[in-house]
Amino acid sequence: MGRVVLFEMNSQDPKRAAEFYSTVFGWKIADPNWGYQPVTTGDNDKPGIDGGISMGPSDYPHGTRIQIEVEDIEQAISKSKELGAQIVRDKMEFDDFYLAYLVDPVGIGFGLIQNK
Template sequence: MGRVVLFELSSQDPERAANFYSSVFGWKIAEPNWGYQSATTGNDDKPGINGGISKGPSDFPHGTRIQIEVENIDEAIKNSIALGAQVVRGKMEFDHFYLAYLVDPVGNGIGLIQNK
């Protein structure tokens, strides 16, 4: 079962967004890594998820995406396409995970993440 494990806020002014969320909600915002700033939204002893803030690319300049953890990203991409999703960014490799961005059949932006 795919589980929502992160959120990603895209912004053309990520520093301003980081300042807003840290000031209003007390989120702990990390220094940028790959242009992405991790956001810790609370303690692990309460329900909730963490996420991050990044400068949105031209095809997703602002908005929120959820990241869904999958066991096999290649299979999840294939099944998503078969059910009408569009791939925005194909499988990308990072140090500890693979990531892909899709738009579901009704227009919602999602990310698929597979840990290595």
């Protein structure tokens, strides 16, 4: 079962977004790393779903996407396409994981992540 493991908040003013969410909700927001600010929404006693805030790219300038962890990202992409999803960004490789962005058949954007 794919589980939601992260969220991404894209904004054209990520600094302002980070200030808002840290002030209103007490989220811990780390310094930017490659333009992405990691967000912690809980702790060991009361965990939350963590994520990040970044400058939204041209294909997703603002909004929130969930990241769904899968065991086989290529299989998940293929099955998603068969059922009408569109690929926004195909499988990308990072140091510890693979990532892809898709839009489901009704227009909801989401990410797929596979740990190495």
